[in-house]
Amino acid sequence: MSENKAKNVLEIKNMHTYFFTDNGIVKSVDGVDITLKEGSTLGIVGESGSGKSVTALSIMNLLMDTKGKVVQGEIIFDGKDIVKINNEEKRKLRGSQIAMIFQEPMTSLNPVLKIGDQITESILLHTKASKAEAKAKAIDMLNKIGIPRAERIINEYPFQLSGGMRQRIMIAMALVCNPKILIADEPTTALDVTIQAQILELMKELKDMIGTSIIFITHDLGVVAEICDEVVVMYCGRVVESGDVYSIFENTKHPYTKGLLASIPKLGEHIERLESIPGNVPNPKHMPIGCKFAPRCKEAISICTEKEPDFFEYPDGHRSRCWLCKKEYGGEL
Amino acid sequence: MKKTILELKGLKVYYPVQKGILGKKEYVKAVDNVELDIIEGEVFGIVGESGCGKSTLGKAISKLINVTDGKMIFDGNDISHYTRYQMREIRKSMQMIFQDPYASLNPRMSIREIIAEPLRVHGIAKTKEDIDKKVISLLQKVGLDAYHAARYPHEFSGGQRQRIGIARALAVNPKLIIADEPVSALDVSIQSQVLNLMNDLKKELNLTYIFVAHDLSVVEHISDRVGVMYLGNFVEVADKNSLYENPLHPYTKALLSAVPIPNPRVKKERIILEGSIPSALNPPTGCKFHTRCPKCMEICKNVAPEKKVISESHYVYCHLYDEK
Amino acid sequence: MKKQKVKDEQNDMRTPFAEFVRKFSKQKTAIVALGFIFFLAILAIVSYKIAPYNIDAFDYSAITQLPSSKHLFGTDEFGRDIFSRVICGTRISLLVGLFSVSIGAFCGTILGLLSGYYGGILDSTIMRICDTLFAFPGIILAIGIVAILGPGISNVVIAVAVFSTPTFARLVRSSTLGLKESVFVQAARNIGTSDIGILVRHILPSALPNIIVQYTMTIGTSILTASSLSFLGMGAQAPTPEWGLMLSNGRNYMMSFWHITFFPGVAIFLTVLSFNLLGDGLRDALDPKLND
Numbered sequence: 001m002s003e004n005k006a007k008n009v010l011e012i013k014n015m016h017t018y019f020f021t022d023n024g025i026v027k028s029v030d031g032v033d034i035t036l037k038e039g040s041t042l043g044i045v046g047e048s049g050s051g052k053s054v055t056a057l058s059i060m061n062l063l064m065d066t067k068g069k070v071v072q073g074e075i076i077f078d079g080k081d082i083v084k085i086n087n088e089e090k091r092k093l094r095g096s097q098i099a100m101i102f103q104e105p106m107t108s109l110n111p112v113l114k115i116g117d118q119i120t121e122s123i124l125l126h127t128k129a130s131k132a133e134a135k136a137k138a139i140d141m142l143n144k145i146g147i148p149r150a151e152r153i154i155n156e157y158p159f160q161l162s163g164g165m166r167q168r169i170m171i172a173m174a175l176v177c178n179p180k181i182l183i184a185d186e187p188t189t190a191l192d193v194t195i196q197a198q199i200l201e202l203m204k205e206l207k208d209m210i211g212t213s214i215i216f217i218t219h220d221l222g223v224v225a226e227i228c229d230e231v232v233v234m235y236c237g238r239v240v241e242s243g244d245v246y247s248i249f250e251n252t253k254h255p256y257t258k259g260l261l262a263s264i265p266k267l268g269e270h271i272e273r274l275e276s277i278p279g280n281v282p283n284p285k286h287m288p289i290g291c292k293f294a295p296r297c298k299e300a301i302s303i304c305t306e307k308e309p310d311f312f313e314y315p316d317g318h319r320s321r322c323w324l325c326k327k328e329y330g331g332e333l
Numbered sequence: 334m335k336k337t338i339l340e341l342k343g344l345k346v347y348y349p350v351q352k353g354i355l356g357k358k359e360y361v362k363a364v365d366n367v368e369l370d371i372i373e374g375e376v377f378g379i380v381g382e383s384g385c386g387k388s389t390l391g392k393a394i395s396k397l398i399n400v401t402d403g404k405m406i407f408d409g410n411d412i413s414h415y416t417r418y419q420m421r422e423i424r425k426s427m428q429m430i431f432q433d434p435y436a437s438l439n440p441r442m443s444i445r446e447i448i449a450e451p452l453r454v455h456g457i458a459k460t461k462e463d464i465d466k467k468v469i470s471l472l473q474k475v476g477l478d479a480y481h482a483a484r485y486p487h488e489f490s491g492g493q494r495q496r497i498g499i500a501r502a503l504a505v506n507p508k509l510i511i512a513d514e515p516v517s518a519l520d521v522s523i524q525s526q527v528l529n530l531m532n533d534l535k536k537e538l539n540l541t542y543i544f545v546a547h548d549l550s551v552v553e554h555i556s557d558r559v560g561v562m563y564l565g566n567f568v569e570v571a572d573k574n575s576l577y578e579n580p581l582h583p584y585t586k587a588l589l590s591a592v593p594i595p596n597p598r599v600k601k602e603r604i605i606l607e608g609s610i611p612s613a614l615n616p617p618t619g620c621k622f623h624t625r626c627p628k629c630m631e632i633c634k635n636v637a638p639e640k641k642v643i644s645e646s647h648y649v650y651c652h653l654y655d656e657k
Numbered sequence: 658m659k660k661q662k663v664k665d666e667q668n669d670m671r672t673p674f675a676e677f678v679r680k681f682s683k684q685k686t687a688i689v690a691l692g693f694i695f696f697l698a699i700l701a702i703v704s705y706k707i708a709p710y711n712i713d714a715f716d717y718s719a720i721t722q723l724p725s726s727k728h729l730f731g732t733d734e735f736g737r738d739i740f741s742r743v744i745c746g747t748r749i750s751l752l753v754g755l756f757s758v759s760i761g762a763f764c765g766t767i768l769g770l771l772s773g774y775y776g777g778i779l780d781s782t783i784m785r786i787c788d789t790l791f792a793f794p795g796i797i798l799a800i801g802i803v804a805i806l807g808p809g810i811s812n813v814v815i816a817v818a819v820f821s822t823p824t825f826a827r828l829v830r831s832s833t834l835g836l837k838e839s840v841f842v843q844a845a846r847n848i849g850t851s852d853i854g855i856l857v858r859h860i861l862p863s864a865l866p867n868i869i870v871q872y873t874m875t876i877g878t879s880i881l882t883a884s885s886l887s888f889l890g891m892g893a894q895a896p897t898p899e900w901g902l903m904l905s906n907g908r909n910y911m912m913s914f915w916h917i918t919f920f921p922g923v924a925i926f927l928t929v930l931s932f933n934l935l936g937d938g939l940r941d942a943l944d945p946k947l948n949d
Contacts, residue, residue: 022683047520048491162609163383192382193549194606197591201605219521222550222593245597263525265554267592268577273532274554276525280490397843424849436840441673441862450858451848485672501844 009180009213010036010059015073015083017051017058019066026284028054028068030237033311036181041207041214043228043245045221045260049281051237052217056183059215060100061090078180096126099174103186105166109158116154119173126177141172144209146202164195168202175210183215188223200227221264225249233257236282236292239311243318253320255297291323299324338509338541339371339394344403346386346393350614361613363389365565367403368640373508376535376542378556378573380549380588384610385562388432391513391545395429396420408508425455428502432514434494438486444497445482448472451504471500476530492523496530503534511543516551528555549592553577558646561585564613564621572646581649583626620652628653680942687938690931697928701748708741712898721914731916733907742898743920749899750928753810753883754876757817762872764818765825766864770856772826773833784830787823795820799882803891810883810899813892817879828871832864866943870936877932884925900925 017029029051036042046052057063058070064087074081082093094100102108110118119141120134129137135154142150145168158166167187174182184203188196204227207214216228224231224245231248233241233256241254252258262275279296282288288295294304303323312325346364364386371377379387392398394405396412405413412423431437438447448468452458458467469479475496486494495515502510512531516524532555534540546552552559553573560570561584569582580586587604594601606625611617617624623633632652641655642648681687705712710728716736724731730739772783790798802816836842836859845855884901886892893899895906900921907917 047522164609192610193547193591194382194587195609196593197603198605200593201603220593221521221595225595225597225599226593249595249597260521261595263522264595265525265528265550266595267550267553267589269554270573271554273529274525276529277522278526280492280523281520395847397847421849424847429844429847431840431844433840437844439841439845439859439863442858443672450845450850454849454851454854487673498844501848505848 007038008035009038009077010034010215011074011076012055012059013074013076015055015058015070015075017054017063017068017070019068021067024285027287028237029058032073032234032237032239034232034239034242036213036215037230038213039207039211040229041216041227043224043231044215044217044234045219045224045231046234047219047281049236049284050234052234053185055234056100056185056215056217059183060094060098061087062100092126095122095179096177097179098181098183099177099179100183100185101167101170101174101187103189105163105170105190106158108170109166111158114155114157115161115169119154119169119176122173122176137176138172141176142169144206145169145172147172162195163191164198167191167195167199171199171202171206175206175212178210178212180213181215182212183217185217186219187216189218189220196223203227221261233260236287238292238321239319240293240322241318241320243314243316247316247318251318253314253318253325254293254322255299255324256293259296259298291321301327336373337370338373338408339369339543340404340406341367341369341394342404342406343368344390344393344405345401346389346398347401359614362565362616363613364393365616367565367567369560369567369570371509371541371543373541374539375557376544376555378544378546378552378559379562380546380552380559381562382547382588382610384564384613386565386613387545387547387562388513390562391429391511391543394543395427395511396423397429421455425505426508428505428507428510430495430498430502430510430512430515433518434491434498435486435518437498438494440486442485443482444468444472444484444486447486447497448482448501448504451501455505457505467504471504472497474503474534475500476526490523491519492526495519495527499527499530499534503538506538507540509541509543511545513545514547515544517546517548524551531555549588561588564611564616566621567650568622569649569651570647571649575644575647579647581643581647581654582622582651583628583653584622587627620650677942681938684938684941686934687942690934690938693927693931694935697747697751697931700744701751704744704747708738708745710738710741712737712742712745713896714738721910721917723914724916730920731914733903733917734910739903739917739920742903743900743924746898746900746903746921746924747928749810749893749897750880750883750925753814753817754880754932757814757879757883758821758872758875760814760818761821761875762825762868765822765827766829766861766868768822768826769829769831770833770860770864773830774837774852774856774860780830783826787826790820790823793820795878796882796885799886800889800891803886808891808894810893810897813883813886816886817882820882821875821879824875825868825871828867829864832867833860836860836863866939870940870943873932873939874936877929877936880932881925881929 012032012034015029015032019026019028032055044052044055054068059075063069070083073083075083082090116135116138119138123129123134123137138154139150142153147153147165147168188199191199200223218224228245231243231245232239233254235256241248241257248257252261259277263277265274277296282292290305290307291309294300297304301323309321309323311319311321313319344364344367347360347362350359350361352359367390379390381387389398393400400413403413404411407423408426410423412420415423445468448471449464452464452467458464468482472479472481477493477496516527519527535542544552544555553576556573558570558572559576560567561582563584569585580589587606590601590604604627608625611624619635620633620638623629626633630652638650638652640648640650714737716732718736719732720736721734722728722732728738728740730743733739768783772780798820799816802819803812806812806815842855842859845859883892887899887901888905890905893902895902903921904918910917
């Protein structure tokens with residue numbers, strides 16, 4: 001039974017983001033539909049070239065300084081299509097309504113500004129709080145995040161803190177204005193595994209405490225299983241499978257997702273050889289005709305190399321972009 | 334009787350740090366008194382988080398960095414103080430695979446030149462025909478094609494470049510390969526290809542691997558024995574079954590519990606360690622882990638634990654297992 | 658072991674050189690500059706054959722004549738055809754530029770490689786000498802050297818070589834320092850490659866783009882310096898058709914007969930400008946810009 005009762009806080013419809021480079025057009029995101037339900041955590045899983053990071057940047061309109069542009073599609077937030085609004089309105093959304101945290105906390109924090117200034121900058125920009133109120137809010141947020149001695153930390157500089165602490169600061173900065181959506185782009189990839197565990201626990205607590213809807217972008221299926229409610233799997237700029245997390249892991253439909261799950265080494269599972277997906281991600285200049293995954297797919301049938309499959313939707317809302325799913329359900333190919 | 338191919342005794346790699354002009358010299362103890370035996374034909378995994386010294390240890394073993402103190406005996410030769418000239422001969426038996434597939438290949442050299450370099454340096458192949466033959470055979474061994482030899486690194490994906498790095502390492506017919514995070518920079522689906530390749534090569538060529546990585550799942554999969562490092566020391570060394578079923582050291586337990594499992598139904602009881610890893614410049618006294626250890630005792634703060642052998646392939650450095 | 662299927666990729670070969678050519682072809686001004694330099698090179702070769710008048714042909718009946726159909730650039734105070742002299746001066750200027758910078762680049766590169774790779778006392782010594790040479794503005798240094806060695810074109814070449822050596826040494830040293838620690842150099846050490854092998858096969862090729870850019874731009878400077886020295890009477894001696902010397906001779910007539918100084922001056926200007934623009938274009942094309 002699909003959860004139609006929960007409100008969708010973000011809807012991406014048929015989005016295409018292309019990069020106009022000297023070498024030609026790179027179609028980083030080529031027709032993607034994603035919905036984020038209020039209060040839930042959506043995981044976007046993919047490898048390099050999948051377009052997952054570009055999707056996040058498109059939502060946040062951070063493509064302005066690059067050669068990328070959203071050429072088609074809508075992003076509906078709060079009832080409005082935020083692709084079509086002007087840059088000033090987009091800027092107002094960023095930070096206050098939709099916030100983002102990145103993979104490398106060192107490069108995302110300004111090394112010459114104190115921590116406190118960076119957090120209060122966001123508050124002062126988006127709310128009418130005074131400097132004192134902003135400072136109090138910052139300290140409150142840091143306490144919530146579980147950072148000890150918050151009053152001292154706000155006077156320190158990023159280089160004085162460890163990677164895990166900096167990532168917490170990033171989260172504090174992102175959440176301090178109570179955004180509706182938090183986009184986390186590989187926030188724990190650069191961290192040690194014990195620190196990653198701390199951050200993931202923190203995010204789970206915050207989710208319960210504040211109720212932000214989260215988009216969590218990662219390539220780590222273990223992290224997805226742990227923290228996400230819904231999952232979207234991307235390959236070559238398209239969504240190939242989506243559904244709730246249990247369904248994706250236990251009732252995997254798309255051969256790519258199956259391949260990914262089979263190819264990761266799992267603790268305690270002592271096998272000789274891992275299943276692997278043969279070949280490489282296709283060169284964007286030489287995209288195969290038909291299903292983009294077909295050249296590497298062990299189960300490919302003839303139609304897979306001729307026509308790109310549409311989404312096939314199962315009754316519980318689980319979707320898979322694969323001809324085999326249609327075939328399995330007795331549909332006509 | 335299994336032969337020991339590499340023996341490390343009391344190995345130390347310290348980096349001097351000068352605090353100010355008149356300040357006294359302090360040391361970053363990257364590798365601090367490591368003792369280890371590597372058996373021929375095994376895959377020994379070294380796992381740990383940042384600052385544990387695993388990469389430094391790997392580089393010290395292949396003599397890319399200087400060892401401050403201690404003994405290294407490789408294949409019967411005491412190479413601890415070998416000069417670069419003496420190491421040249423040894424390098425035919427010991428090779429390294431690097432982490433960053435994008436940086437480890439010279440972007441201005443063709444693949445053929447990259448793989449030919451070790452062949453030329455060690456006189457394994459001299460004529461153009463010999464070199465071409467060997468290069469093609471090596472490329473095919475790692476799953477690439479002959480026509481790849483004329484190309485340049487930027488035309489290849491990360492996984493392919495790593496394969497080229499492996500081909501280069503195999504060119505000299507080594508006995509021991511030290512792999513420093515060989516799959517960390519690769520996509521998940523490519524990781525398994527390269528891991529399978531390394532496994533196949535091990536069996537075909539009778540190789541011994543030292544596999545350094547931070548990803549415990551990967552290390553546990555490919556290794557026969559695993560050593561867990563923390564701030565320059567091993568805290569526990571075990572065969573992979575014992576490590577997973579009977580981890581002894583509190584850090585090992587925390588590490589195992591921290592790894593996210595790709596199964597949403599499994600709700601783990603997590604051991605969350607407080608704080609972060611201390612600096613290697615000023616490591617804690619006694620047992621270096623005591624500041625974060627949930628089972629810290631009084632003795633742990635002052636006395637460094639000794640090696641406690643639990644079984645033939647399992648030993649640990651922890652006061653919890655001291656004989657009372 | 659599964660073999661990988663690579664279909665279209667076989668046609669997509671891109672050597673680093675082809676990549677460079679593609680990027681360079683987008684630098685319009687640099688291409689124009691390159692064209693002009695080719696033209697100068699050809700001129701340097703054929704000038705003496707195609708010049709309408711002999712460069713030494715005095716003609717007292719036609720002194721200081723303004724440009725006309727008989728004398729394209731006019732004549733100087735001795736009645737010599739300025740056009741012939743200017744185009745023949747190309748040969749000297751280019752040769753001086755090439756020779757002096759080549760010597761400077763060669764010496765500087767070797768010093769920079771050794772200095773950067775080995776460090777220590779060798780590095781300190783070489784760098785202190787370079788610092789000392791840098792302390793002097795180029796032209797003053799050149800004047801000083803020529804003053805010691807005596808006037809003449811060959812000493813100008815030596816002077817310019819000396820003052821451009823530190824620039825190359827610095828440049829190559831800094832490239833070497835950076836590349837010394839790169840992973841592929843570590844990999845080469847791991848293979849057992851000797852120091853010379855590493856310097857020649859790994860470090861030098863990667864430093865080469867910077868060297869080439871610097872080389873091109875230094876030619877411009879060296880031609881300018883050579884002309885300046887000749888202007889001051891310390892370089893080429895009469896009756897050599899050297900542009901700087903022609904400027905010097907025409908100095909006294911500048912107010913009334915503009916053409917005597919104008920054409921050699923323009924020649925210097927355009928030549929130096931082209932080399933600088935070419936250098937700019939090369940630098941932009943060789944800059945390892947990341948693709949999107």
